[in-house]
Amino acid sequence: MAADPETNSELDVVVIGAGPAGLTAALYLARYRRKVLVLHDGRSRALRIPLTHNAPGFPEGVRGPDLIARMTRHAVQYGAAIQKAEVAAVKALAGGFSLNLTDGPTLVSRAVILATGVDLNQVDLPERVHEAAIRAGVLRYCPICDGYEHFGKRIGVIGCDTNGAAEALFLRGYSQNVTLMPLDRPELSSAEARVLADAGIRLEAGALRALEPGADDVTVRLDTGASLAFDVIYPALGRRPRSILAEQLGLVLTEAGCVTPDAVFESRVAGVFAAGDVVEGLDQISVAMGHGAVAGTRAHNWLREQEQATLQSRT
Numbered sequence: 001m002a003a004d005p006e007t008n009s010e011l012d013v014v015v016i017g018a019g020p021a022g023l024t025a026a027l028y029l030a031r032y033r034r035k036v037l038v039l040h041d042g043r044s045r046a047l048r049i050p051l052t053h054n055a056p057g058f059p060e061g062v063r064g065p066d067l068i069a070r071m072t073r074h075a076v077q078y079g080a081a082i083q084k085a086e087v088a089a090v091k092a093l094a095g096g097f098s099l100n101l102t103d104g105p106t107l108v109s110r111a112v113i114l115a116t117g118v119d120l121n122q123v124d125l126p127e128r129v130h131e132a133a134i135r136a137g138v139l140r141y142c143p144i145c146d147g148y149e150h151f152g153k154r155i156g157v158i159g160c161d162t163n164g165a166a167e168a169l170f171l172r173g174y175s176q177n178v179t180l181m182p183l184d185r186p187e188l189s190s191a192e193a194r195v196l197a198d199a200g201i202r203l204e205a206g207a208l209r210a211l212e213p214g215a216d217d218v219t220v221r222l223d224t225g226a227s228l229a230f231d232v233i234y235p236a237l238g239r240r241p242r243s244i245l246a247e248q249l250g251l252v253l254t255e256a257g258c259v260t261p262d263a264v265f266e267s268r269v270a271g272v273f274a275a276g277d278v279v280e281g282l283d284q285i286s287v288a289m290g291h292g293a294v295a296g297t298r299a300h301n302w303l304r305e306q307e308q309a310t311l312q313s314r315t
Protein backbone atom coordinates (compact mmCIF):
# COMPACT_ATOMS: atom_id res chain seq x y z
CA MET A 1 0.00 0.00 0.00
CA ALA A 2 3.00 2.34 0.00
CA ALA A 3 2.27 5.58 -1.82
CA ASP A 4 4.65 6.20 -4.66
CA PRO A 5 5.50 9.86 -5.19
CA GLU A 6 6.18 9.06 -8.86
CA THR A 7 2.57 7.99 -9.33
CA ASN A 8 1.14 10.59 -7.01
CA SER A 9 -2.24 10.85 -8.71
CA GLU A 10 -3.21 7.92 -6.47
CA LEU A 11 -2.42 9.70 -3.21
CA ASP A 12 -5.27 9.80 -0.71
CA VAL A 13 -3.56 12.07 1.81
CA VAL A 14 -0.39 14.12 1.89
CA VAL A 15 0.73 14.87 5.43
CA ILE A 16 3.06 17.88 5.62
CA GLY A 17 5.36 17.40 8.60
CA ALA A 18 7.22 14.43 10.07
CA GLY A 19 7.10 15.36 13.73
CA PRO A 20 4.96 13.57 16.35
CA ALA A 21 1.75 15.00 14.82
CA GLY A 22 2.41 14.14 11.17
CA LEU A 23 3.88 10.71 11.88
CA THR A 24 0.92 9.74 14.09
CA ALA A 25 -1.53 10.84 11.38
CA ALA A 26 0.46 8.84 8.82
CA LEU A 27 0.45 5.72 11.03
CA TYR A 28 -3.33 5.87 11.46
CA LEU A 29 -3.95 6.54 7.77
CA ALA A 30 -1.64 3.72 6.68
CA ARG A 31 -3.52 1.36 9.00
CA TYR A 32 -6.80 2.57 7.43
CA ARG A 33 -5.21 1.33 4.18
CA ARG A 34 -4.92 4.82 2.75
CA LYS A 35 -2.17 5.83 0.35
CA VAL A 36 -0.36 8.40 2.44
CA LEU A 37 2.77 10.38 1.74
CA VAL A 38 4.55 12.39 4.43
CA LEU A 39 6.60 15.36 3.22
CA HIS A 40 9.00 17.12 5.57
CA ASP A 41 11.91 19.54 5.42
CA GLY A 42 13.86 17.87 8.23
CA ARG A 43 13.07 20.48 10.87
CA SER A 44 10.88 18.75 13.43
CA ARG A 45 11.40 20.43 16.78
CA ALA A 46 11.32 16.99 18.36
CA LEU A 47 14.68 16.26 16.72
CA ARG A 48 16.24 18.86 19.03
CA ILE A 49 15.05 17.30 22.30
CA PRO A 50 18.08 15.95 24.22
CA LEU A 51 15.95 13.73 26.48
CA THR A 52 12.27 14.14 27.22
CA HIS A 53 10.87 12.89 30.50
CA ASN A 54 7.20 13.63 29.85
CA ALA A 55 6.51 11.48 26.79
CA PRO A 56 4.02 8.93 28.16
CA GLY A 57 5.29 5.35 27.99
CA PHE A 58 8.98 6.24 28.36
CA PRO A 59 9.65 6.29 32.13
CA GLU A 60 13.43 6.43 31.55
CA GLY A 61 12.99 9.27 29.09
CA VAL A 62 13.55 9.21 25.35
CA ARG A 63 15.79 11.25 23.06
CA GLY A 64 13.85 13.26 20.49
CA PRO A 65 15.72 11.81 17.48
CA ASP A 66 15.12 8.27 18.82
CA LEU A 67 11.39 8.94 19.23
CA ILE A 68 11.14 10.29 15.67
CA ALA A 69 13.12 7.32 14.31
CA ARG A 70 10.76 4.87 16.08
CA MET A 71 7.67 6.73 14.89
CA THR A 72 9.02 6.84 11.33
CA ARG A 73 9.73 3.10 11.35
CA HIS A 74 6.24 2.45 12.76
CA ALA A 75 4.44 4.45 10.06
CA VAL A 76 6.58 3.01 7.24
CA GLN A 77 5.96 -0.54 8.52
CA TYR A 78 2.27 -0.12 7.65
CA GLY A 79 2.90 1.43 4.25
CA ALA A 80 3.28 5.18 4.71
CA ALA A 81 5.82 6.77 2.38
CA ILE A 82 8.06 9.46 3.81
CA GLN A 83 10.00 11.90 1.66
CA LYS A 84 12.26 14.81 2.54
CA ALA A 85 11.03 17.81 0.55
CA GLU A 86 9.94 21.33 1.35
CA VAL A 87 6.41 22.22 0.28
CA ALA A 88 6.51 25.71 -1.19
CA ALA A 89 2.82 26.07 -2.01
CA VAL A 90 -0.45 24.22 -1.71
CA LYS A 91 -3.64 24.95 -3.60
CA ALA A 92 -7.17 23.56 -3.63
CA LEU A 93 -8.25 22.09 -6.98
CA ALA A 94 -11.58 20.62 -7.99
CA GLY A 95 -11.58 17.29 -6.13
CA GLY A 96 -8.15 17.59 -4.51
CA PHE A 97 -5.05 19.62 -3.81
CA SER A 98 -1.84 20.42 -5.66
CA LEU A 99 1.41 20.70 -3.73
CA ASN A 100 4.43 22.45 -5.22
CA LEU A 101 7.74 21.24 -3.89
CA THR A 102 10.68 23.63 -3.69
CA ASP A 103 12.89 21.14 -5.56
CA GLY A 104 10.69 18.62 -7.23
CA PRO A 105 7.47 17.86 -9.05
CA THR A 106 3.97 19.08 -8.28
CA LEU A 107 2.04 16.44 -6.38
CA VAL A 108 -1.69 15.91 -6.28
CA SER A 109 -3.58 14.55 -3.31
CA ARG A 110 -7.23 14.10 -2.34
CA ALA A 111 -6.77 15.44 1.21
CA VAL A 112 -4.08 17.28 3.15
CA ILE A 113 -3.00 17.30 6.79
CA LEU A 114 -0.92 20.26 7.93
CA ALA A 115 1.41 19.24 10.77
CA THR A 116 4.00 21.94 10.16
CA GLY A 117 4.88 22.95 13.74
CA VAL A 118 6.36 26.24 14.91
CA ASP A 119 9.73 27.99 14.87
CA LEU A 120 11.15 29.26 18.15
CA ASN A 121 12.32 32.82 18.68
CA GLN A 122 15.79 32.07 19.97
CA VAL A 123 18.54 33.94 21.77
CA ASP A 124 21.24 35.26 19.50
CA LEU A 125 24.10 32.78 19.69
CA PRO A 126 26.13 31.10 16.93
CA GLU A 127 24.15 28.03 15.87
CA ARG A 128 26.86 25.60 16.99
CA VAL A 129 27.04 27.18 20.47
CA HIS A 130 23.23 27.38 20.69
CA GLU A 131 22.66 23.71 19.82
CA ALA A 132 25.50 22.56 22.12
CA ALA A 133 23.84 24.47 24.99
CA ILE A 134 20.51 22.78 24.22
CA ARG A 135 22.18 19.37 24.17
CA ALA A 136 23.94 20.15 27.46
CA GLY A 137 20.55 21.06 28.94
CA VAL A 138 21.66 24.51 30.15
CA LEU A 139 19.50 26.29 27.56
CA ARG A 140 15.82 25.34 27.61
CA TYR A 141 12.77 26.62 25.81
CA CYS A 142 9.90 24.75 27.40
CA PRO A 143 9.23 25.03 31.16
CA ILE A 144 6.24 22.70 30.87
CA CYS A 145 8.52 20.03 29.37
CA ASP A 146 11.42 20.17 31.80
CA GLY A 147 10.78 22.58 34.71
CA TYR A 148 10.59 19.46 36.89
CA GLU A 149 14.24 18.68 36.17
CA HIS A 150 15.31 22.02 37.70
CA PHE A 151 14.01 21.65 41.22
CA GLY A 152 15.92 24.07 43.50
CA LYS A 153 18.26 25.19 40.67
CA ARG A 154 19.36 28.73 39.75
CA ILE A 155 16.94 29.57 36.93
CA GLY A 156 17.21 32.60 34.64
CA VAL A 157 14.31 33.64 32.39
CA ILE A 158 15.03 36.02 29.51
CA GLY A 159 12.18 38.18 28.26
CA CYS A 160 10.84 40.74 30.68
CA ASP A 161 7.29 41.01 29.36
CA THR A 162 3.95 39.39 30.20
CA ASN A 163 5.04 36.11 28.59
CA GLY A 164 8.36 36.10 30.47
CA ALA A 165 6.60 36.94 33.73
CA ALA A 166 4.22 33.99 33.25
CA GLU A 167 7.14 31.61 32.62
CA ALA A 168 9.04 32.93 35.65
CA LEU A 169 5.98 32.45 37.87
CA PHE A 170 5.47 28.92 36.51
CA LEU A 171 9.12 28.04 37.19
CA ARG A 172 8.88 29.52 40.70
CA GLY A 173 6.91 26.37 41.51
CA TYR A 174 10.20 24.45 41.13
CA SER A 175 12.76 26.82 42.60
CA GLN A 176 13.08 29.75 45.00
CA ASN A 177 15.94 31.05 42.87
CA VAL A 178 14.32 32.52 39.75
CA THR A 179 15.55 35.69 38.03
CA LEU A 180 13.75 37.49 35.20
CA MET A 181 15.88 39.55 32.79
CA PRO A 182 14.97 41.58 29.75
CA LEU A 183 16.44 40.92 26.33
CA ASP A 184 16.48 44.63 25.78
CA ARG A 185 14.41 46.55 28.32
CA PRO A 186 11.71 45.58 30.84
CA GLU A 187 8.16 45.83 29.52
CA LEU A 188 6.28 44.90 32.68
CA SER A 189 3.40 46.81 34.16
CA SER A 190 3.84 47.86 37.79
CA ALA A 191 1.13 45.34 38.74
CA GLU A 192 3.07 42.53 37.04
CA ALA A 193 6.31 43.64 38.71
CA ARG A 194 4.57 43.57 42.09
CA VAL A 195 3.22 40.04 41.55
CA LEU A 196 6.74 38.86 40.65
CA ALA A 197 8.29 40.59 43.66
CA ASP A 198 5.65 39.09 45.95
CA ALA A 199 6.50 35.66 44.55
CA GLY A 200 10.18 36.23 45.39
CA ILE A 201 11.31 36.44 41.76
CA ARG A 202 14.37 38.65 41.25
CA LEU A 203 14.02 41.28 38.50
CA GLU A 204 17.04 42.55 36.60
CA ALA A 205 16.66 45.78 34.62
CA GLY A 206 19.82 45.67 32.49
CA ALA A 207 19.74 44.62 28.85
CA LEU A 208 21.36 41.33 27.87
CA ARG A 209 24.88 41.85 26.57
CA ALA A 210 26.28 38.32 26.48
CA LEU A 211 25.20 34.77 27.12
CA GLU A 212 28.04 32.33 27.76
CA PRO A 213 26.87 28.72 28.06
CA GLY A 214 29.22 26.24 29.71
CA ALA A 215 28.89 22.50 30.28
CA ASP A 216 26.92 22.84 33.54
CA ASP A 217 25.87 26.48 33.76
CA VAL A 218 25.41 29.75 31.89
CA THR A 219 26.98 33.12 32.61
CA VAL A 220 24.83 36.11 31.72
CA ARG A 221 26.33 39.58 31.33
CA LEU A 222 24.07 42.62 31.46
CA ASP A 223 24.76 46.17 30.33
CA THR A 224 24.62 47.25 33.98
CA GLY A 225 27.93 45.44 34.38
CA ALA A 226 26.25 42.63 36.33
CA SER A 227 27.54 39.12 35.69
CA LEU A 228 25.16 36.37 36.81
CA ALA A 229 25.53 32.59 36.88
CA PHE A 230 22.60 30.20 36.33
CA ASP A 231 22.18 26.44 36.16
CA VAL A 232 19.69 26.89 33.37
CA ILE A 233 18.37 29.68 31.15
CA TYR A 234 14.86 29.76 29.68
CA PRO A 235 14.43 32.34 26.91
CA ALA A 236 10.74 33.31 26.87
CA LEU A 237 10.73 34.99 23.49
CA GLY A 238 7.69 33.43 21.86
CA ARG A 239 7.36 31.39 18.68
CA ARG A 240 6.43 31.77 15.03
CA PRO A 241 3.84 29.24 13.83
CA ARG A 242 4.78 27.66 10.49
CA SER A 243 1.32 28.43 9.13
CA ILE A 244 2.13 29.88 5.71
CA LEU A 245 0.59 26.86 3.92
CA ALA A 246 -2.52 27.11 6.10
CA GLU A 247 -2.77 30.75 5.12
CA GLN A 248 -2.43 29.86 1.43
CA LEU A 249 -5.35 27.47 1.80
CA GLY A 250 -7.49 30.07 3.54
CA LEU A 251 -7.69 28.42 6.97
CA VAL A 252 -8.68 30.57 9.94
CA LEU A 253 -5.64 31.71 11.96
CA THR A 254 -5.52 33.09 15.49
CA GLU A 255 -3.96 36.46 16.33
CA ALA A 256 -0.73 34.59 17.09
CA GLY A 257 -0.80 33.05 13.60
CA CYS A 258 -1.73 29.51 14.69
CA VAL A 259 -4.41 27.40 13.03
CA THR A 260 -7.62 27.38 15.09
CA PRO A 261 -8.22 24.12 17.04
CA ASP A 262 -11.38 23.21 15.07
CA ALA A 263 -9.15 22.35 12.09
CA VAL A 264 -8.02 19.17 13.86
CA PHE A 265 -11.59 17.91 13.28
CA GLU A 266 -12.65 19.93 10.25
CA SER A 267 -11.34 23.15 8.74
CA ARG A 268 -13.19 25.71 6.66
CA VAL A 269 -11.61 24.03 3.58
CA ALA A 270 -13.10 20.57 2.96
CA GLY A 271 -10.36 17.93 2.92
CA VAL A 272 -7.83 19.98 4.92
CA PHE A 273 -7.00 19.11 8.52
CA ALA A 274 -4.32 20.33 10.94
CA ALA A 275 -2.44 18.80 13.86
CA GLY A 276 0.26 19.54 16.42
CA ASP A 277 2.04 22.73 17.41
CA VAL A 278 0.78 24.67 14.39
CA VAL A 279 -2.66 24.44 16.02
CA GLU A 280 -3.28 26.88 18.88
CA GLY A 281 -2.95 25.05 22.19
CA LEU A 282 -0.37 23.23 24.27
CA ASP A 283 2.84 22.60 22.30
CA GLN A 284 3.66 19.11 23.49
CA ILE A 285 4.50 15.73 21.99
CA SER A 286 1.49 14.01 23.56
CA VAL A 287 -0.90 16.68 22.27
CA ALA A 288 0.64 16.50 18.79
CA MET A 289 0.17 12.72 18.77
CA GLY A 290 -3.46 13.09 19.87
CA HIS A 291 -4.14 15.67 17.18
CA GLY A 292 -2.46 13.41 14.61
CA ALA A 293 -4.73 10.49 15.54
CA VAL A 294 -7.85 12.66 15.29
CA ALA A 295 -6.87 14.45 12.07
CA GLY A 296 -5.86 11.16 10.42
CA THR A 297 -9.16 9.55 11.37
CA ARG A 298 -11.20 12.57 10.28
CA ALA A 299 -9.39 12.64 6.95
CA HIS A 300 -10.11 8.94 6.43
CA ASN A 301 -13.81 9.36 7.27
CA TRP A 302 -14.04 12.44 5.04
CA LEU A 303 -12.58 10.41 2.14
CA ARG A 304 -15.08 7.60 2.85
CA GLU A 305 -17.93 10.12 2.62
CA GLN A 306 -16.60 11.32 -0.73
CA GLU A 307 -16.32 7.74 -1.98
CA GLN A 308 -19.88 6.90 -0.86
CA ALA A 309 -21.22 10.04 -2.54
CA THR A 310 -19.46 9.07 -5.79
CA LEU A 311 -20.90 5.54 -5.62
CA GLN A 312 -24.42 6.86 -4.98
CA SER A 313 -24.18 9.29 -7.86
CA ARG A 314 -23.41 6.35 -10.15
CA THR A 315 -26.45 4.27 -9.08
Ligand SMILES: Cc1cc2nc3c(=O)[nH]c(=O)nc-3n(C[C@H](O)[C@H](O)[C@H](O)COP(=O)(O)OP(=O)(O)OC[C@H]3O[C@@H](n4cnc5c(N)ncnc54)[C@H](O)[C@@H]3O)c2cc1C
Residues within 6 Å of the ligand: 016, 017, 018, 019, 020, 021, 022, 039, 040, 041, 042, 043, 044, 045, 046, 047, 048, 049, 050, 051, 052, 053, 054, 055, 085, 086, 087, 088, 115, 116, 117, 118, 134, 141, 142, 145, 146, 242, 245, 275, 276, 277, 278, 283, 284, 285, 286, 288
Ligand atom coordinates in the same frame (compact mmCIF):
# COMPACT_ATOMS: atom_id res chain seq x y z
C1 LIG B 1 14.62 21.79 22.76
C2 LIG B 1 13.19 21.31 22.81
C3 LIG B 1 12.79 20.49 23.84
C4 LIG B 1 11.47 20.04 23.90
N1 LIG B 1 11.13 19.17 24.91
C5 LIG B 1 9.89 18.65 24.93
C6 LIG B 1 9.51 17.70 25.93
O1 LIG B 1 10.32 17.32 26.79
N2 LIG B 1 8.25 17.23 25.90
C7 LIG B 1 7.32 17.62 24.98
O2 LIG B 1 6.18 17.16 25.01
N3 LIG B 1 7.65 18.51 24.01
C8 LIG B 1 8.90 19.02 23.97
N4 LIG B 1 9.24 19.94 22.99
C9 LIG B 1 8.19 20.36 22.04
C10 LIG B 1 7.98 19.29 20.96
O3 LIG B 1 9.17 19.13 20.26
C11 LIG B 1 6.85 19.73 20.04
O4 LIG B 1 5.67 19.97 20.79
C12 LIG B 1 6.55 18.64 19.00
O5 LIG B 1 7.70 18.36 18.22
C13 LIG B 1 5.39 19.09 18.10
O6 LIG B 1 5.20 18.16 17.09
P1 LIG B 1 4.66 18.63 15.65
O7 LIG B 1 4.60 17.38 14.87
O8 LIG B 1 3.47 19.46 15.79
O9 LIG B 1 5.78 19.61 15.08
P2 LIG B 1 7.32 19.34 14.74
O10 LIG B 1 7.83 18.17 15.49
O11 LIG B 1 8.03 20.63 14.92
O12 LIG B 1 7.28 18.94 13.20
C14 LIG B 1 6.96 19.88 12.20
C15 LIG B 1 7.22 19.23 10.86
O13 LIG B 1 6.74 20.07 9.80
C16 LIG B 1 7.70 20.08 8.75
N5 LIG B 1 7.43 21.26 7.91
C17 LIG B 1 7.00 22.49 8.27
N6 LIG B 1 6.80 23.26 7.19
C18 LIG B 1 7.11 22.50 6.12
C19 LIG B 1 7.10 22.71 4.71
N7 LIG B 1 6.72 23.88 4.16
N8 LIG B 1 7.48 21.70 3.89
C20 LIG B 1 7.85 20.50 4.39
N9 LIG B 1 7.88 20.24 5.72
C21 LIG B 1 7.50 21.22 6.57
C22 LIG B 1 9.03 20.01 9.48
O14 LIG B 1 10.06 19.53 8.62
C23 LIG B 1 8.71 18.99 10.57
O15 LIG B 1 8.88 17.67 10.06
C24 LIG B 1 10.53 20.44 22.91
C25 LIG B 1 10.93 21.28 21.86
C26 LIG B 1 12.26 21.71 21.82
C27 LIG B 1 12.69 22.60 20.67
